[in-house]
Every structure is written in structure tokens, then in C-alpha cells.
Amino acid sequence: MEKYAVVICGGGSTYTPDMLELLCFAQKDFPLRKVVIYDSNEERQRKIGEYGKILFRDYYEDVEFSYTSDKEEAFRDIDFAFVQIRAGGINLRSSDEKIPYRYNCIGQETCGAGGLSYGIRSVPEMIQLITDIRAFSPDSWIINYSNPAAIVAEATKRVFPNDRKIINICDMPTQIMDSYLPLVNKKRSDVEPRYAGLNHYGWFTGLIDKKTGVDVLPEILDICVNETDTVKKQLNEMYIGDKHWGSTFQEHLNMILDYPYSLPNTYCLYYLYPDTCYSHYNEDFTRSDEVISGRGSNVEKYCDSIIKLGKMKETEFDLGIHINNNGNDVSNVTSSTIAYNDVHAPYLIELAISIINNSHDICLVMVENNGIVPNLDHGMMLEIACRIGKYGVEPLHVGEVLTFEKGLLENQYASEKLLVDAIFEENYQKLLQAFTINRIVVDTDRAKNMIDDFIKVNGDYWPNFK
Ligand SMILES: NC(=O)c1ccc[n+]([C@@H]2O[C@H](COP(=O)([O-])OP(=O)(O)OC[C@H]3O[C@@H](n4cnc5c(N)ncnc54)[C@H](O)[C@@H]3O)[C@@H](O)[C@H]2O)c1
Numbered sequence: 236m237e238k239y240a241v242v243i244c245g246g247g248s249t250y251t252p253d254m255l256e257l258l259c260f261a262q263k264d265f266p267l268r269k270v271v272i273y274d275s276n277e278e279r280q281r282k283i284g285e286y287g288k289i290l291f292r293d294y295y296e297d298v299e300f301s302y303t304s305d306k307e308e309a310f311r312d313i314d315f316a317f318v319q320i321r322a323g324g325i326n327l328r329s330s331d332e333k334i335p336y337r338y339n340c341i342g343q344e345t346c347g348a349g350g351l352s353y354g355i356r357s358v359p360e361m362i363q364l365i366t367d368i369r370a371f372s373p374d375s376w377i378i379n380y381s382n383p384a385a386i387v388a389e390a391t392k393r394v395f396p397n398d399r400k401i402i403n404i405c406d407m408p409t410q411i412m413d414s415y416l417p418l419v420n421k422k423r424s425d426v427e428p429r430y431a432g433l434n435h436y437g438w439f440t441g442l443i444d445k446k447t448g449v450d451v452l453p454e455i456l457d458i459c460v461n462e463t464d465t466v467k468k469q470l471n472e473m474y475i476g477d478k479h480w481g482s483t484f485q486e487h488l489n490m491i492l493d494y495p496y497s498l499p500n501t502y503c504l505y506y507l508y509p510d511t512c513y514s515h516y517n518e519d520f521t522r523s524d525e526v527i528s529g530r531g532s533n534v535e536k537y538c539d540s541i542i543k544l545g546k547m548k549e550t551e552f553d554l555g556i557h558i559n560n561n562g563n564d565v566s567n568v569t570s571s572t573i574a575y576n577d578v579h580a581p582y583l584i585e586l587a588i589s590i591i592n593n594s595h596d597i598c599l600v601m602v603e604n605n606g607i608v609p610n611l612d613h614g615m616m617l618e619i620a621c622r623i624g625k626y627g628v629e630p631l632h633v634g635e636v637l638t639f640e641k642g643l644l645e646n647q648y649a650s651e652k653l654l655v656d657a658i659f660e661e662n663y664q665k666l667l668q669a670f671t672i673n674r675i676v677v678d679t680d681r682a683k684n685m686i687d688d689f690i691k692v693n694g695d696y697w698p699n700f701k
Pocket residue numbers: 244245246247248249250251273274275276279280319320321322323324325360364379380381382383384404405406407579
């Protein structure tokens with residue numbers, strides 16, 4: 236049986252423990268010979284690296300596990316690169332979120348001015364990373380989570396136009412399916428999604444039951460409209476203790492009631508309800524602060540405890556690993572790390588399994604439009620349903636989008652396209668246009684003031700726009 240070599244880029248990521256543990260759970264369906272975690276910040280990765288040594292020794296000893304900041308050590312002889320870097324780190328995410336508030340604008344990780352600022356940092360680092368991976372493993376799959384995925388996808392499309400093994404993905408639609416499918420007693424592996432839009436700005440147009448061929452989305456929307464209180468209660472229970480996602484999904488349900496003909500991505504909230512979102516956020520304690528004190532701190536404590544014990548088996552951290560024996564459905568076998576049981580790792584591994592088995596599972600990934608949605612810009616990197624196999628990504632037919640969605644998407648794509656132009660040309664005028672055309676920014680003076688502030692905090696992460 237073939238065994239694969241995986242590198243996780245951004246090894247210091249808060250998602251890495253979940254990812255490593257799920258690789259142990261999925262060893263029957265995704266057999267591995269080598270796992271390397273790679274990070275440009277040795278210190279940030281060290282604890283997760285030391286924890287990973289214990290994990291693989293206890294649960295997957297025939298895998299060669301290591302951690303490094305050396306590119307050749309990380310990228311030589313690799314089959315899959317899972318990429319989850321945060322260019323500039325969490326502190327600059329904090330600036331991305333706080334600077335817009337100075338000008339009465341929402342600050343968000345991937346949307347609006349914050350997302351544009353983040354995109355300017357991410358693009359050069361992602362291009363360098365992919366170039367480095369390709370230098371040592373020209374035929375490896377590069378599956379990227381790093382944000383802002385829409386802007387990264389637009390930029391990598393231009394620099395690596397013929398590289399069919401770069402896949403940009405997002406786990407938000409997966410999370411939305413997991414949140415609403417229980418209303419019709421289904422889970423994610425029971426349906427094939429139909430979806431269209433840009434990353435973090437799209438809509439489900441169908442959820443096809445694999446057994447019957449029936450689209451269960453209309454029934455879900457009907458329940459949302461006619462049994463709203465039941466749905467509110469179910470979402471509250473699902474996200475009990477998770478204030479951010481709990482409140483996000485309550486607002487998301489309100490958006491469905493306003494536009495009850497499709498199931499939008501949660502991120503549409505920032506574009507369609509900017510004033511409501513602005514009023515709900517605390518500019519002195521934004522989402523990045525919650526992540527630092529929540530997921531970030533939990534993951535660090537988790538790794539520290541295991542490193543201190545020197546083992547996981549027969550401790551409170553014992554994963555009770557059983558070889559995943561329920562077929563390809565790793566989404567049923569979530570890891571038990573304290574980081575959080577989430578869709579992030581399962582989604583990535585489900586994708587990899589569909590590739591190695593050539594099973595053509597349908598996943599939502601970002602591909603160049605090229606007429607799949609004939610009334611949208613053909614260069615748009617659309618997040619749509621695609622069949623995933625060992626020879627690449629094959630998009631399903633979509634057809635035209637409605638006027639409302641077309642108007643929103645063309646506007647957003649103009650912002651993202653102008654931003655990538657601005658980055659490559661170091662062009663201030665296009666930078667100003669990218670900010671001003673964005674539905675969350677709108678005003679030229681506000682855009683100019685934010686850009687001035689972003690230039691100050693981003694330093695060398697930003698080119699010298701002129
Ligand atoms: N696509 C999605 O739906 C999705 C879901 C969740 C998270 N994300 C993204 O995944 C990334 C990781 O999230 P996180 O909260 O774990 O971030 P994090 O800040 O906890 O970790 C990111 C790691 O990347 C490292 N890094 C930064 N630049 C690098 C480079 N050029 N080369 C190698 N390593 C580098 C950092 O040192 C850090 O250890 C972010 O971009 C986040 O937005 C995407």
C-alpha cells in the first residue's frame with residue numbers, strides 16, 4: 236500500500252494539533268510514511284513540534300515525524316503540503332481588525348479593509364512558499380487554507396496559471412452544512428453541496444441527498460422560515476459556550492429570513508449588514524483578542540501539559556486511538572484535542588483522501604470561472620462544487636447567478652482584483668480604488684486614512700506603494 240509524505244506549513248498554527256491527531260485517526264484511509272511541520276518562526280512552532288513527537292511515538296510510531304524551519308528539510312520528497320500560515324502573525328490581525336474602527340468601519344480578518352490589509356501581507360508570502368515547495372517537490376499537492384483565501388487564490392492563479400495541483404479551500408461552507416443539515420436529519424457526508432460565489436461571499440443553491448437525489452435545501456429554508464424558534468434553539472445548543480460562532484449563526488438565521496431563497500455564507504453578514512455588525516463589535520477586544528485568550532491559549536496549555544507528562548497513552552490526554560474503520564468519512568472521527576473539535580482538519584483530510592483514492596468526491600474549492608457562471612467575470616476565482624480526484628479538480632456546472640448576487644460579487648471581485656494589481660504593481664492609485672470600491676469601506680477619505688494607518692503598522696510586510 237502506498238504511503239504518503241505530508242508537510243504542514245504554518246506548523247505553529249493553532250490548528251496543527253487537531254490536524255496531527257486527525258492524521259493519526261485517519262491512518263487507515265490516508266496512510267503516511269512522513270509528517271513534517273514547517274514554520275518560519277522556530278520559537279512559535281517548537282512546542283507543537285515537541286508535542287507532535289510524543290503523539291506520533293504513542294499512536295503512529297512507523298511515521299517519521301519532525302519539525303523544522305529549513306525549507307529543504309520541509310519540502311523535499313513531499314506528496315501533500317497543507318498550508319495554514321498567518322502572514323504577519325496574530326498581532327497584525329489585531330491591527331487589521333482595530334484600525335477600521337477608528338473610521339467607523341467594521342474591522343474583520345478577511346473582509347473589508349482588514350481583509351485587504353491581510354491580503355497584501357499574504358500574497359508575497361504565499362507566492363514565495365509555493366515557489367519553495369515546487370523547487371523541492373514539483374509534483375506535490377498544495378492544499379491551502381491560508382487567508383484571505385479569495386485574494387490568495389486570485390494572486391496564485393496569476394503566478395502559477397498552469398499548476399493544477401494548487402487548491403485553495405475554506406471550511407466555512409462545511410461548518411454551515413454541519414449547522415443546518417441536522418434540521419432534516421442529515422449530516423455532511425449524506426449530501427453533495429451546490430454553491431457559488433467568491434470565498435467568504437457565496438451562497439448554497441442546493442444540498443443534494445446522495446441516496447435519493449432530492450435537494451434538501453428548500454426544506455431547510457422552509458424550516459428556518461416557519462419554525463424559526465426551533466432553529467434558533469438548535470443553533471444555540473450547537474454553539475453553547477462559543478459566543479462568537481453562536482452569535483454569528485443567530486445573525487445568520489436573521490439573514491436567511493431576509494433573503495429566504497438561498498443559504499448564504501456567514502461572511503455575507505459583513506457586506507449586507509455592515510451597520511449591525513459594526514454596532515455588535517467591541518473595538519477594544521476584537522476577534523483576534525478572543526482567539527489569543529481562547530484557542531491560542533488552550534492549544535499552548537494542551538501542548539505544555541503533554542510535554543510535561545512526556546506521553547499521552549494512559550494519561551488524561553489518551554486519544555484512545557482506534558484505526559478509523561468507517562471508510563472515508565473521517566468527519567465522523569474527530570480528534571479529541573482540547574483545541575476544539577472542528578471541521579478544519581477533517582475537511583482537509585477528506586479532500587486528500589478523495590485525491591489518493593481518485594474517488595471524485597464533491598468538495599467546495601476555488602477555481603477560475605472561465606464561463607462556469609457565464610454572467611460573472613471569467614477570471615473570478617469562484618468557490619464552487621468540484622469533483623476532486625488524483626488528476627485534479629473538475630468543476631460542476633453552475634449557470635447564471637441572479638442580479639443581486641451578480642452585483643455583489645462583481646463589486647467584491649473588482650476590489651480583490653484591484654488589490655492584487657496594486658500589490659504586483661506597487662500602485663497606490665489601484666490600492667485606493669481597491670479599498671474605496673469595497674462595500675464595507677465605500678468612502679475615499681476613510682480609505683485614505685485607513686491606508687495611511689495600515690502602512691505604518693505593516694512596515695515591510697507591505698510594498699512601498701507609490
Ligand atoms: N480557509 C479557511 O477557511 C481557514 C480556516 C481557519 C483558519 N484559516 C487560516 O489559517 C491560517 C492559520 O490560522 P491560525 O489562527 O492557526 O494562525 P496562527 O497565527 O495561530 O499560526 C500561523 C502560523 O503560520 C506561521 N507563518 C507565518 N508566515 C509564515 C511563512 N511565510 N512560512 C511559514 N510559516 C509562516 C506563523 O509563524 C504561525 O506559527 C490563517 O491564515 C487563518 O486565516 C483559514
